[in-house]
Amino acid sequence: MKKLFIEGMHCASCASNIERSLKKIKGVKSVNVSLMTRKAIVDVDSTVKDDDLKKAISRTGYKLIKIEE
Amino acid sequence: MKEEISLEELEIRSWKKRLVWSWSFTIPIVFLMYFSKLTGMMLFEEKTMIILQLILAFPVIFIFGSQTIKAGFRGFYTFYFSMDSLIALGTVIAYLTGILQFVFDIQDYSGISAMIMSIFITGKYIESVARGKAGKEIKKLIELGAKNARVLRSNKEIEIPISEVKIDDVMIIKPGEKIPTDGIVIKGESSVNESMITGESLPVDKKKGSNVIGATINQYGILYVKATKIGQDTFLAHVIDLVEQAQSSKVPIQKLADKITSIFVPVILILSILTFFGWYLFFDELTKGIGAAISVLVIACPCALGLATPIALTVSSGIGAKNGILIRKGEAIQTMKEIKFVVFDKTGTITKGEPEVREIYSLIDEKKLMLITASLENLSEHPIAKSIVKKANLKKYLEVKNFKIVSGKGVGGSISNKKIFIGNEKLMKENEISLKSIQAKIDDFENKGYTTMIVSENKKIIGIIGVADAIKEDSVRAIKILNKKGYKTIMITGDNERTARAIASQVGITMVISNVLPEDKSKKVKELQKKGKVAFVGDGINDAPALKNANVGIAIGTGTDIAIEAGDIILTNGSLMGVVKAVNLSKATFSKIKQNLFWAFAYNVFAIPLAVMGILHPVVAEIAMASSSITVVANANLLRRKKI
Numbered sequence: 001m002k003k004l005f006i007e008g009m010h011c012a013s014c015a016s017n018i019e020r021s022l023k024k025i026k027g028v029k030s031v032n033v034s035l036m037t038r039k040a041i042v043d044v045d046s047t048v049k050d051d052d053l054k055k056a057i058s059r060t061g062y063k064l065i066k067i068e069e
Numbered sequence: 070m071k072e073e074i075s076l077e078e079l080e081i082r083s084w085k086k087r088l089v090w091s092w093s094f095t096i097p098i099v100f101l102m103y104f105s106k107l108t109g110m111m112l113f114e115e116k117t118m119i120i121l122q123l124i125l126a127f128p129v130i131f132i133f134g135s136q137t138i139k140a141g142f143r144g145f146y147t148f149y150f151s152m153d154s155l156i157a158l159g160t161v162i163a164y165l166t167g168i169l170q171f172v173f174d175i176q177d178y179s180g181i182s183a184m185i186m187s188i189f190i191t192g193k194y195i196e197s198v199a200r201g202k203a204g205k206e207i208k209k210l211i212e213l214g215a216k217n218a219r220v221l222r223s224n225k226e227i228e229i230p231i232s233e234v235k236i237d238d239v240m241i242i243k244p245g246e247k248i249p250t251d252g253i254v255i256k257g258e259s260s261v262n263e264s265m266i267t268g269e270s271l272p273v274d275k276k277k278g279s280n281v282i283g284a285t286i287n288q289y290g291i292l293y294v295k296a297t298k299i300g301q302d303t304f305l306a307h308v309i310d311l312v313e314q315a316q317s318s319k320v321p322i323q324k325l326a327d328k329i330t331s332i333f334v335p336v337i338l339i340l341s342i343l344t345f346f347g348w349y350l351f352f353d354e355l356t357k358g359i360g361a362a363i364s365v366l367v368i369a370c371p372c373a374l375g376l377a378t379p380i381a382l383t384v385s386s387g388i389g390a391k392n393g394i395l396i397r398k399g400e401a402i403q404t405m406k407e408i409k410f411v412v413f414d415k416t417g418t419i420t421k422g423e424p425e426v427r428e429i430y431s432l433i434d435e436k437k438l439m440l441i442t443a444s445l446e447n448l449s450e451h452p453i454a455k456s457i458v459k460k461a462n463l464k465k466y467l468e469v470k471n472f473k474i475v476s477g478k479g480v481g482g483s484i485s486n487k488k489i490f491i492g493n494e495k496l497m498k499e500n501e502i503s504l505k506s507i508q509a510k511i512d513d514f515e516n517k518g519y520t521t522m523i524v525s526e527n528k529k530i531i532g533i534i535g536v537a538d539a540i541k542e543d544s545v546r547a548i549k550i551l552n553k554k555g556y557k558t559i560m561i562t563g564d565n566e567r568t569a570r571a572i573a574s575q576v577g578i579t580m581v582i583s584n585v586l587p588e589d590k591s592k593k594v595k596e597l598q599k600k601g602k603v604a605f606v607g608d609g610i611n612d613a614p615a616l617k618n619a620n621v622g623i624a625i626g627t628g629t630d631i632a633i634e635a636g637d638i639i640l641t642n643g644s645l646m647g648v649v650k651a652v653n654l655s656k657a658t659f660s661k662i663k664q665n666l667f668w669a670f671a672y673n674v675f676a677i678p679l680a681v682m683g684i685l686h687p688v689v690a691e692i693a694m695a696s697s698s699i700t701v702v703a704n705a706n707l708l709r710r711k712k713i
Contacts, residue, residue, distance in 0.1 A: 005076065007076060008136075008140070010080070010193060010197070011151060011152040011153075011371065011372045011375065012152075012330045012371045012372050012374060012375015012376060013150065013151040013152050013330055013331070013333060013334050013371045013372075013375065014151045014152070014153075015375065016327065016330050016331040016375070017149040017150075017151055020149070020331070021149065032317055032318075032319075033317075034316060034317030034379065035375060035376065035379055036200070036203070036204065036316045036317065036379045036380065036382075036383045037313055037316050037317055038076055038077070039313075039317065041317065059147055059149070060147065060149040060151075061139075061140045061143045061144070061147070061149065061151070061153075065076075
């Protein structure tokens with residue numbers, strides 16, 4: 001389980017975009033993006049690198065600012 | 070230490086800055102546009118007017134709105150469209166009309182573009198403030214933790230930051246001070262105000278051996294507390310975690326809204342293109358086509374839909390936390406509406422869970438009876454056993470051989486070669502011990518609601534001990550309210566029928582499931598579920614499976630002794646009134662969610678067709694859009710007015 005802190009997410013479609021993008025990464029088991037807390041909670045296996053998560057988020061136009069295990 | 074500014078605060082500040090700047094350019098535009106319309110006087114020539122508007126609108130769109138424009142257009146090559154894409158496209162097209170009108174015969178919307186952007190920014194600003202308000206209780210929780218602690222290190226009192234406190238450190242807490250972290254009192258007596266965490270307004274007495282919760286406030290005595298939990302393991306940290314989890318958990322009813330949100334923007338983009346071509350090709354109305362297409366772009370609002378549920382959950386979980394109710398799963402809010410049965414575990418839920426000996430009926434010398442009984446029970450950890458040991462109050466016990474515990478029934482063993490059994494009727498029957506001579510007395514004890522422990526020596530009854538567990542102050546009231554609300558309340562217990570009925574009738578419960586072994590509780594829940602949805606209220610100590618299997622599991626406990634993982638809803642102060650509050654809060658929240666979803670759907674269903682038809686002016690469309698999401702957020706904040 002990883003907690004991702006995301007900047008710039010301000011609308012419902014942002015949240016669903018981020019969710020879609022994170023789900024595309026191989027090894028991501030579940031994603032829950034919360035618009036209210038501006039966080040994404042992802043369940044990933046060990047093959048997923050933090051950088052992959054970062055890229056997936058920046059692909060949608062937002063910024064990953066912190067990861068908490 | 071530098072105070073960290075929250076992300077949210079930064080976001081609010083940045084919207085505010087953009088708001089001020091964008092309006093300082095937009096207001097002159099509005100003045101220019103409407104001055105001539107209202108007074109009939111032309112300040113400038115038309116061409117100059119348009120150029121002025123283009124100059125003034127440029128920074129609004131491309132500087133103050135740059136974040137939106139960038140994020141929005143990014144969607145067109147990554148195919149991750151967001152609401153920014155709609156606003157970006159809408160404003161840029163509107164702006165371009167100002168330039169294109171020099172070549173084609175179309176109306177100039179460049180001034181309008183600045184108004185749309187400014188209104189959009191204003192809407193986002195108001196929304197972000199209101200969203201912040203929605204989470205204010207949670208913010209308070211996060212700020213609740215102590216910053217410093219006074220600890221004993223090599224017999225000296227020193228003050229250190231909370232992050233440096235280690236497990237087993239002895240903390241000294243003076244009256245009026247915050248208890249730095251979870252721990253156990255090793256010296257001193259006081260009462261502690263735990264209302265910030267449990268919602269319980271009365272202070273709780275603490276003495277040596279009591280558990281205390283970090284962030285609660287010591288009232289009058291000095292307490293010496295040994296730290297048992299620190300950092301992310303403390304009760305407060307768990308509570309914050311739970312509340313955050315609740316905020317981001319999903320309620321089934323929002324599924325459709327989420328689905329719509331995820332395809333909303335591309336659908337609107339297509340619709341807007343169709344609108345333009347519809348007007349242009351079928352009615353030959355280029356200007357109207359552009360206006361209508363812009364209206365469609367800016368009126369469509371996925372935000373109201375997407376925010377409807379999470380915003381209500383956020384407000385609700387905050388109110389809950391303040392009242393000692395932690396909603397772990399949003400789903401419970403929806404399920405609560407369909408609950409038919411509320412099943413209460415007896416011990417520790419309806420009652421205090423501190424049984425005490427009420428009456429002893431001895432057929433031999435009472436002292437001898439208690440010596441034998443306490444010697445065996447001293448080897449058991451069961452609360453009833455403990456109550457007997459406490460009552461006997463002995464310093465020395467007899468030697469017990471072959472001690473065994475028969476789960477749900479009692480204990481056995483031998484003392485100086487005599488076989489002793491202590492337990493319920495089942496245990497006696499199993500061992501072929503006749504109860505005939507004493508049956509009347511047993512009945513009498515059970516009618517009083519005592520759990521009756523029968524003591525036998527070499528198959529002969531030597532006495533019975535009546536143990537009872539005091540009912541919590543609020544249990545009667547809470548059950549009365551639940552009954553009145555139309556729930557079927559049920560008590561489940563390992564006690565026999567008669568004892569169980571006696572207690573049930575004291576609290577106003579009519580249906581009793583008695584003689585249930587701890588491991589069978591979840592089976593009973595499943596049986597009930599055939600007849601309707603079940604909420605199970607228990608302390609999670611020996612009923613965790615039942616809590617898990619019930620449609621809504623409500624774990625109840627006091628302070629740190631709560632089986633947090635077991636429940637969908639967790640009540641942090643032991644009172645059963647928490648169940649009533651949880652029911653009220655769930656219902657109020659669910660109806661708020663439904664209202665919000667209704668408005669969000671209705672808004673889009675009505676507004677979009679009007680925009681397509683060209684009835685709504687783009688500015689009106691943008692105002693409507695901004696107010697729709699603000700309405701949803703404000704409506705959720707109204708949840709606070711509800712009395713729970």
